[in-house]
Amino acid sequence: MDLCDWDQIEAEEITELYQRKVARGESLTVARIEVKEGAITHPHSHENEEMVLVLKGSWRFQLPSGEVTLKADQMLCIPRGVEHSSLALEDTVAIDICTATRADWASGADQSLHSDPDQSLWAV
Numbered sequence: 001m002d003l004c005d006w007d008q009i010e011a012e013e014i015t016e017l018y019q020r021k022v023a024r025g026e027s028l029t030v031a032r033i034e035v036k037e038g039a040i041t042h043p044h045s046h047e048n049e050e051m052v053l054v055l056k057g058s059w060r061f062q063l064p065s066g067e068v069t070l071k072a073d074q075m076l077c078i079p080r081g082v083e084h085s086s087l088a089l090e091d092t093v094a095i096d097i098c099t100a101t102r103a104d105w106a107s108g109a110d111q112s113l114h115s116d117p118d119q120s121l122w123a124v
């Protein structure tokens with residue numbers, strides 16, 4: 001058994017608007033996520049079942065069945081393989097629980113899902 005202390009885990013800055021701290025077990029991944037208002041996650045799906053518990057703030061998810069807006073003390077379960085995207089409606093803190101472990105988080109392969117191409121400056 002391992003003790004997880006969020007204060008001792010270094011935050012990964014995915015974008016200027018999206019940070020997470022990750023704890024991994026043998027068959028699940030738990031993250032403490034902080035997203036700033038306006039943070040986006042592009043449409044995607046994965047083989048992980050995912051539960052998002054909002055502790056503070058407001059976070060809107062787009063699912064095939066429609067939009068769901070989570071506020072403090074509300075939780076959303078996203079089944080494996082279901083496409084979803086999101087928008088932080090205000091600064092938000094959440095716990096994200098996934099089974100099995102998130103290989104895309106460990107490798108950083110998911111970072112492009114959180115970037116806003118309109119925020120990039122391109123040389124002409």
